[in-house]
Amino acid sequence: MPETKPDFALSLQNVTAGYGQTHILRNLSLRIIRGERVAVIGRNGAGKTTMLSTVMGLTRLHGGRVSLGEEDISRLSPHQRSMRGLGLVPQTRDIFASLTVEENLTAVMRGKSTLDEAYALFPRLKERRRNGGTQLSGGEQQMLTIARTLMTEPDVVLLDEPLEGLAPVICEQLMQAFEQLAADGRRTVVLVEQHASAALAFATRAIVITNGSIVYDDSAAALKQQPELLERHIGVARG
Ligand SMILES: Nc1ncnc2c1ncn2[C@@H]1O[C@H](COP(=O)(O)OP(=O)(O)OP(=O)(O)O)[C@@H](O)[C@H]1O
Numbered sequence: 001m002p003e004t005k006p007d008f009a010l011s012l013q014n015v016t017a018g019y020g021q022t023h024i025l026r027n028l029s030l031r032i033i034r035g036e037r038v039a040v041i042g043r044n045g046a047g048k049t050t051m052l053s054t055v056m057g058l059t060r061l062h063g064g065r066v067s068l069g070e071e072d073i074s075r076l077s078p079h080q081r082s083m084r085g086l087g088l089v090p091q092t093r094d095i096f097a098s099l100t101v102e103e104n105l106t107a108v109m110r111g112k113s114t115l116d117e118a119y120a121l122f123p124r125l126k127e128r129r130r131n132g133g134t135q136l137s138g139g140e141q142q143m144l145t146i147a148r149t150l151m152t153e154p155d156v157v158l159l160d161e162p163l164e165g166l167a168p169v170i171c172e173q174l175m176q177a178f179e180q181l182a183a184d185g186r187r188t189v190v191l192v193e194q195h196a197s198a199a200l201a202f203a204t205r206a207i208v209i210t211n212g213s214i215v216y217d218d219s220a221a222a223l224k225q226q227p228e229l230l231e232r233h234i235g236v237a238r239g
Contacts, residue, residue: 008069009034009156009188010055010086015064017054023062024050025212032205034155035185039203039220040192043234047212048192049091052158056088057081068156087154091161093141095148097133101125104133104144109151118147121177139170146177156188157181163195171198178202196234200224208233 010032018024024047032038040048053059055066057078065074073081082088095104105118105125119126122143128136136144142162149157159178163171175198182189182202193199199220200206206223208216210233216223223229 006031007034008032008067009036010190011065011067012051012055013065013067015054015066016062017050017059017064018062019050019059023212024059025054027064028212028214029064030207030214030217032156032188032190034188035182036188036205037182037203038188038190038205038207039196039199040190040207040209041194041196041199041230041234042209044194046209048209049160050212051209052088052160052190052192055081055158056086082152082154085153085155086158087149087152087156088158089146089149089160089162091164093138093145095133095136095141095144100130100132101136101140101144102129104148105151108148111153113151113153118150121150121180122147122173124173139166139173142166142170142174143177146174150181154187156190159189159191159193161192161194163193163198171195175202194234196230197224 008031012028012030015025015028016023042048050059054061057076061074065072067073068084068086073084105115124140125143125147128140162174178189181187191199191202200223203220206216206220207214215233
């Protein structure tokens, strides 16, 4: 029987990248299959944000290649990458504070995306649609940041520590929204998160980064069963 080739959504091949002359990621290789849910965990400063930023074209690529599907996107600008279906939800909640919720969403809307879609995912944003960015709570700002990225119709969604600093009840709502985003393999989701247990409950695959290199790449369920490994790689296994 002919072997079917995996459909890779995103690939990093021998990537060395950083800021200016500094190398943070070292010869990092990774291939993510379309529809996969991947958790990326690691200690502070391990290079998780740098990895997402490198995929998005926001760092200096010193060597290697980044591909989206079959296409080498290593030389494309962040905007071109976004147009091809990459969406980054940055750690720095990225909204226009002077605009209302609705204006924030319509400003970046693309293709077939609709406000209803955003509001179905986050009903709270519908309630707050006429409120300005500065009037939102931290959790609402995070919801808006995620919804803004979705308005660009990404096939691959990169989430950079979306739960950081938020109350447990909001974290739960966000995790439910990520479940919906990833449902039926509709989107490929890469979740960088310090809350290891939430990330591992969501993901099918886990990647652990230490000093800019991948030290674990296997099933999320298997990593959950090895608290000593989690402890070794990320310190206190945070809930
Ligand atoms: N803009 C920058 N310029 C120079 N060095 C940077 C920059 N951003 C991050 N670094 C450095 O790159 C290394 C990796 O940082 P990165 O933010 O990727 O880690 P991280 O795993 O996401 O950690 P955290 O959980 O703290 O966000 C760190 O040593 C950091 O100081």
